[in-house]
Amino acid sequence: xxxxxxxxxxxxxxxxxxxxxxxxxxxxxxxxxxxxxxxxxxxxxxxxxxxxxxxxxxxxxxxxxxxxxxxxxxxxxxxxxxxxxxxxxxxxxxxxxxxxxxxxxxxxxxxxxxxxxxxxxxxxxxxxxxxxxxxxxxxxxxxxxxxxxxxxxxxxxxxxxxxxxxxxxxxxxxxxxxxxxxxxxxxxxxxxxxxxxxxxxxxxxxxxxxxxxxxxxxxxxxxxxxxxxxxxxxxxxxxxxxxxxxxxxxxxxxxxxxxxxxxxxxxxxxxxxxxxxxxxxxxxxxxxxxxxxxxxxxxxxxxxxxxxxxxxxxxxxxxxxxxxxxxxxxxxxxxxxxxxxxxxxxxxxxxxxxxxxxxxxxxxxxxxxxxxxxxxxxxxxxxxxxxxxxxxxxxxxxxxxxxxxxxxxxxxxxxxxxxxxxxxxxxxxxxxxxxxxx
Numbered sequence: 213x214x215x216x217x218x219x220x221x222x223x224x225x226x227x228x229x230x231x232x233x234x235x236x237x238x239x240x241x242x243x244x245x246x247x248x249x250x251x252x253x254x255x256x257x258x259x260x261x262x263x264x265x266x267x268x269x270x271x272x273x274x275x276x277x278x279x280x281x282x283x284x285x286x287x288x289x290x291x292x293x294x295x296x297x298x299x300x301x302x303x304x305x306x307x308x309x310x311x312x313x314x315x316x317x318x319x320x321x322x323x324x325x326x327x328x329x330x331x332x333x334x335x336x337x338x339x340x341x342x343x344x345x346x347x348x349x350x351x352x353x354x355x356x357x358x359x360x361x362x363x364x365x366x367x368x369x370x371x372x373x374x375x376x377x378x379x380x381x382x383x384x385x386x387x388x389x390x391x392x393x394x395x396x397x398x399x400x401x402x403x404x405x406x407x408x409x410x411x412x413x414x415x416x417x418x419x420x421x422x423x424x425x426x427x428x429x430x431x432x433x434x435x436x437x438x439x440x441x442x443x444x445x446x447x448x449x450x451x452x453x454x455x456x457x458x459x460x461x462x463x464x465x466x467x468x469x470x471x472x473x474x475x476x477x478x479x480x481x482x483x484x485x486x487x488x489x490x491x492x493x494x495x496x497x498x499x500x501x502x503x504x505x506x507x508x509x510x511x512x513x514x515x516x517x518x519x520x521x522x523x524x525x526x527x528x529x530x531x532x533x534x535x536x537x538x539x540x541x542x543x544x545x546x547x548x549x550x551x552x553x554x555x556x557x558x559x560x561x562x563x564x565x566x567x568x569x570x571x572x573x574x575x576x577x578x579x580x581x582x583x584x585x586x587x588x589x590x591x592x593x594x595x596x597x598x599x600x601x602x603x604x605x606x607x608x609x610x611x612x613x614x615x616x617x618x619x620x621x622x623x624x625x626x627x628x629x630x631x632x633x634x635x636x637x638x639x640x641x642x643x644x645x646x647x648x649x650x
Contacts, residue, residue, distance in 0.1 A: 222349030300552035322514035325362030338367035519562025547594030
C-alpha cells in the first residue's frame with residue numbers, strides 16, 4: 213500500500229468520526245464513569261456539552277487531576293447528575309470537595325495511571341483534547357500527557373476534541389485516529405496561566421534554594437512564585453537538566469541562556485523530561501514539535517526509581533505547614549482540603565536516593581500577611597501529612613536552610629525554629645519546651 217493510500221485510509225476514518233460536541237456526549241449515560249483530560253488540556257467544549265445534558269443524567273462519576281477552566285459539573289444544581297472524584301484538588305473543585313459534593317482521593321501522581329490500567333477504577337468514557345493528526349494519522353496529547361494516556365487506554369469509549377491550536381508535543385504523546393471513537397473539531401486558544409512576579413520573600417527563598425543547586429544538577433519544580441524565584445536565581449549555574457512532572461515559563465529563560473543543557477542527566481540525556489506544561493502562549497509555542505522536550509506519562513516521570521537514576525537530582529517542592537518534627541502538610545489547611553499529593557513524595561523520595569541528590573521543601577515562613585507562622589509546633593487540627601518526617605531533608609524559608617536529615621527531634625526543632633519568622637521564634641521555643649520529645 214502506498215503512502216497516499218495509507219493517508220486516505222486513516223483520513224476517511226477520521227472524517228467518519230467527526231461529530232458535534234452535543235452528539236459526541238450522547239454516548240455518556242447515567243451511572244457511568246468518565247475521565248477528563250487534565251490541566252490546560254481540559255476539553256471545555258465537551259465538558260460544556262456534557263453539563264448541558266445534566267437533566268438527563270444521574271450518578272455520572274467524573275475523575276480527573278487538576279483542570280484549568282470552569283468545572284460547572286460541581287455546581288449544587290447538578291449534584292444528582294455528577295459526582296467528581298478529584299485526584300488533585302484545583303481551585304475549580306475546592307469548594308465542592310469541602311462541602312461534600314465532590315470527593316478527594318489522595319494518591320501519588322506516579323500511581324494514578326495504574327489506578328485506571330489495573331481496572332481498580334473502571335472507566336466507561338475518556339474525554340480528551342489533542343492536536344490535529346499528522347501525515348500518519350497520529351494526534352498528540354499536547355500540553356498534558358500525565359495520566360491521560362493510561363485513561364485513554366482503559367476507557368471503553370474515547371471522545372476527542374481535536375483543537376487546531378493544541379501543540380504537537382513529542383515523546384510518549386501520541387494516539388492514532390483509529391483509537392478515537394468520536395471527534396469534535398475546534399480552533400481555540402489553550403488556556404494560559406500567567407504567574408505574577410516573585411515578591412521579596414519569594415526571591416529570598418529562591419536565593420537560599422539556589423545555594424543548594426550544584427552545577428550539573430537535574431531539577432524538578434512546580435509552578436508559582438517560589439519556583440519562578442528559584443529559577444531566576446540560577447543564572448550563574450552550569451549544565452542544569454530538567455526531569456519534572458511539569459514546568460512553566462521560568463525554564464525558558466534558562467534554556468535560552470544556555471544554563472539548562474540537559475547534558476549531565478542520566479535519564480533521557482539531552483532532553484527536558486516532563487509529563488505536562490502549563491503557562492503562557494510563549495511556553496506552548498516553545499514545546500510545539502520541539503525535539504528538546506520529551507513528554508512522558510506520570511508513572512514514568514514520577515517513578516522514584518527512575519528519578520533516582522539522575523545524578524544530583526534536586527527536587528524543589530512546597531508546603532502549607534511544617535511541624536517542628538519535620539512533618540509536611542501540603543494538601544490541606546486544617547480541616548479544609550486544598551490541593552493534593554501530586555508528585556511531591558515521588559520526587560522527594562527519588563531525589564533522596566539519587567547520588568548527591570537534594571530533596572527540598574521551600575515555603576514562606578508566614579501566612580495571612582505575616583500573622584500566622586507556617587512553622588508550627590503541631591500541625592493544625594485536621595491537617596494531613598503528605599511527606600513524612602522520615603522523608604524530609606532540607607526545609608527552606610526566606611530566613612535560611614534547615615538540614616533535618618539524620619537529626620533527632622530536638623535538633624530538628626531547633627533547626628526549624630532558626631528559620632521561622634523572628635516574630636514567632638520565642639513562642640515556638642516555649643511551645644517546644646513543653647513537649648518532652650522536642
